[in-house]
Amino acid sequence: MKKVSTGKRLFRYALLYKRTILIALAMLTFAVGAELTGPFIAKRMIDHHMMGIEKPWVEVQEKDDQTVVYKDQLFKKKETISESSSVGSNELQIVQVGRSFYVTAEHLPYDGERSISGNTLTIKNGSREVSYEVNKLSSQELLAFYQPEIRPIVMLLSFYVGLLFIAAIFQYGKTLLLQKAANRIIQKMRTNVFEHIQRVPIQYFDNLPAGKVVARVTNDTEAIRELYVKVLASFFTSGIYMTGIFVALFFLDVKLALITLLLLPILIAWTVLYRKFASKYNHLIRTRVSDINGMVNESIQGMTIIRAFRRKKQTINEFEVLNKEHFTYQNKLLSLNALTSHNLVNVLRNIAFVVLIWYFGGQSLTAAGMISIGVLYAFVDYLNRLFQPVTDIVNQLAQLEQARVAAERVFELLDEKGEEVNVEQLPRFEGNVEFKDVSFSYNGENDVLKNISFTAKKGETVALVGHTGSGKSSIINLLFRYYDINRGMITIDGMDTSEIPRQQLRKHMGIVLQDPFLFTGTIETNVSLDNPEISKETIREALRNVGAERFIKQLPKQFEEPVLEKGSTLSAGERQLISFARALAYDPAILILDEATANIDTETEAIIQKALNVVKEGRTTFVIAHRLSTIRNADQILVLDHGEIVERGNHEELLEQKGKYYKMHQLQLGKEMVNAG
Template sequence: MKKTTTGRRLFQYALLYKKTIIIALFLLTFAVAAELVGPFIAKKIIDEHMMGVESPWVEVEKATDKSVAYNDSYYKRESYVTEEDVVRDGKLQIIQVGHVYYVTNEHLQFDGERTVSNHELIVNKGKEEAKYPVTKLNQNELIAFYGPEIKPIILLLSLYVGLLFIAAFFQYGKTLMLQKAANRIIQKMRTDVFGHIQRVPIQYFDNRPAGKIVSRVTNDTEAIRELYIKVLATFFTSGIYMTGIFIALFFLDVKLAMITLLLVPIIGLWIVIYRKLASKYNHLIRTRISDINGMINESIQGMPIIRAFQRKKQTINEFETLNKEHFTYQNKLLSLNSLTSHNLVNILRNGTFVVLIWYFGGQSINAVGIVSIGMLYAFVDYLNRLFQPVTDIVNQLAQLEQARVASERVFELLDEKGEKVAEGEIPRYRGDVQFQQVSFSYDGSNDVLKNITFEAKKGETVALVGHTGSGKSSIINLLFRYYDIERGTITIDGQDVSQIPRQHLRQHMGIVLQDPFLFSGTITSNVSLDNPEISEAQVIKALKDVGANRFIEKLPKQYEEPVIEKGSTLSAGERQLISFARALAYDPAILILDEATANIDTETEAMIQRALNIVKEGRTTFIIAHRLSTIRNADQILVLDHGEIVERGNHEQLLSQRGKYYQMHQLQLGKEVSNVG
């Protein structure tokens, strides 16, 4: 099956909110259309009204709309004459030479270079020359000829300003819609990523620091948010804007518009080249950010060790190495951006203006025709507008590449094979657990468990003892299906656990760890984990059963006392009691105590032992313990060594065998043991 590309997957996320995006694009199109009408209006004002005063004028019989009184006669622009006007033989034309206006009683045959000498206008166009007698206009006369143009100019300027307001309104709507869609997309993506983290197998976290995973959920998704809000919004806006400008240019001059279209493949080629050059740096930058986050997270968690063993200097040096590498790659990317982005736009802009001057200048030299000022203004205005979106696109290339690399990292996490989430519930176990010839390896080559076989019946307490690395925790990991086995079988109530969905399997299991984890919240919420099926009364009963009420009821808010991150304001014993109450509140059929009494004092241990005697009835209990005093009453004790069960029996039986269990027992009693087989 062909792997879906990053771009396509980003597009698929965008399609989730396509209605909002489509509305935004419609608003953008209207805004661009309203904005780009401006130069056409300006061209009309300049050519038809401001420069239109130089158009041919004819004498009319009487004063009418748009007529002008001059030398006891009435004149009207030829283009304004209607059927109701009675035209006489008089003619005149206004000519501007420099800053001075003249009037002649003839219509110019052609236009070209103008000069005035001795009340005579000389017009040269190529080899042609024409002369006309002229009279200089005074200020009042000139204002009179401009009088009929004032109202149209005001109307057109009002239209121009109105269109700018309309464009601003639609631009606001576009920005709001696109940003809303972008925030929704990232909200959905972060939910997907965080939800997927809950489903990936435990082994995914074995070799990945928490900070690196956090970086993907926060920093990388934030970079993708910038992609949707800034980068894609800029590309959409610029694309529609440039399309509108090119359409306007084709209306003005097809040949020049075709020349300016060459900008499109140039920009496209540059995007391809830039992405190839910037990709390597962006990958390295995102990796270093992830490494820095991982190290910061590790340093904060290990701060007591860093201080105690005076590792401050070494830790700072390690951090500075990562920070320096990040700085180096950022500088290289910055150099690439500085060298190319603005320089490219300036080269394109200047080159285009050279073409514009050459094109219009060539028309004048070849006597093809003088370009109107309005036309020239419109072209310059559109070309200036054209390079703003070009600049925006080029300036967003760096952000685009960063977002693309961040997307790859996020989708790499989402592509990790996750556990299927099974809905519903299963009946509570009886609690019969059986391991049959179970062997297991974390790396696929070195077995940490070898041919493990034992049976724990309902209501029994099974203790697992052995030196560090003997395989005790691995047995519990397999029972919870944190890992799956390839050799042997594990059954609960006769059913192979590999055939039970993980969520269902763990519904009726509880665990208390050596180092209990408490979440930010309250004592009550840490016991119930906000499970609506567990009432406050059940929470309080569980806490009382383990004896935690003795210290809780002395707290200011008692059971609603706030718990900060990891419960650092509580003692190790207090945290352990809350963790134990959490397991009891969920009423598990199978209860696991993983070194649960290792970090607590003797008095607290005694409290837990009393609670255990109450709650273990009807439950199968597994105890991993180094303190052999806590497992004296276990129904079955399994002694592990290098992944194998070397001894089994109850406390008295194992002591009588005088084997490894006896040796551990004597060592804990502080007695010297020799010649123990």
């Protein structure tokens, strides 16, 4: 199956909220369009209204809001006169020389370098030269010629201010919608990652520290959130801005617009080059962040050991090595960013303005006024605006690379093969368990279980004993299907467990571990695990059955007493009693006690043993125990040695055999007598 690229997968997540994103982009497009009308409005104000008085004027007979009184005659700009209007024979044109304005009775056929000598205006354009008799305009006369332009200028400015106000509203809406979509995307992604963590096989966590998994769920997804909130928003905004600016430039001057298009391949080439180097640093940075998370998590979990064995200095040194490596790679990335961001933009900006000056100064201004001041202003304005989105794009390249690398790590976790959640209902087991010639290896090379065969009938208690590493816990791991067997078969009520969905298999099984795990919540929620099918009465009955009520009654809030992470405020025995109650509340057909009484005092053990005699009725119970006194009443005891069953029988039968079990019993009996003495 072809692997889908990271970019495509991120795009698919964005498509989940495409409606919100498309509305935001539509609002952005309108806002950009409104903002980019500014130079065009300024161009019209300059060319048609401010510099427009230099256009030809003709005498008219009728007065309106566009006419000007000069020397007791009515004049109107030639371009504003309709065909039906009656005109006189007099004409004039206004010319600006320096800071003064002059009027001549003739229309200028061309423009060029202007000079004034007395009442004579001279215009030079290349080899051509022409002179005109002119009169200097007074301030009042000049103001009269500008008077018809005031209203259109005010209207244009009002129109532009109105557009900017609407654009601001749309910009706000765009930002709000894009951030809302980004937060939704990351919420969905985090949910997917967390759900997938629940489905990946147990062995996945054997080689991956918890801190590194946490880093992917929190740090990496947060980096991806920045991609949608900042990077993509900047890229979309910049893309629309640049598109609008290029369209405007083509309206103003096609040739110069084509030259400015050279910016695009330069940006693309720079982006490719940047990603080539930045990707390496970002991978190393994200890896070190993950390593730091893993070490911090491990240090917190093992804080008592670190302090007890005075490992504080060594632990700090180990952390500092990781921290220094992270710092080094961050600095290298910062150097790369500093080299490629503002420096690139400044170089491109300066080149663009050199081209602009050469083009307008060297060609247009000598070509009989082909380029107006309004066009020049608009072009400079658009060119300035063009480099803001360029700067935004270049500055976001670093964030883009970080997000891309983070996404690769998240998708790597999501690509781990998981177990599909099965909602089918499976009838409660009878509890008949059989191992048929089962062999198993964790690494695929060395078998930790070899040809294991035994039968546990409904209601029986089967004890597993043996030295550390003999395979006791491995049998339970296979029974729960935390791992799948390599050879042989395990059946429950005659059904092959490899063909039973894991969720349904475990639904009718309960387990109590040597080191019970309690979640943040209350005593009640730790028993029910918030399962709505388990009532409060069932919870409290389970706690009573295991004898937990004795210490619960002494707590301020009793059954609703808050439990901190891992049950740190409770003793080992109290945590174990709650763990027993949890297993019983789920009413399992098969109950596993994995050295469940190892950390419990003799008095608490007696309470649990009494409760177990009641709750084991009708259940198949597997007990892993080092203390042989706790399994004296087991129906069947399996003695394991290096992954093989070397002895089997009940307590009395095994003692009579005088084998490994007998030696273990005698050894423990001797220790107990010594301790008693």
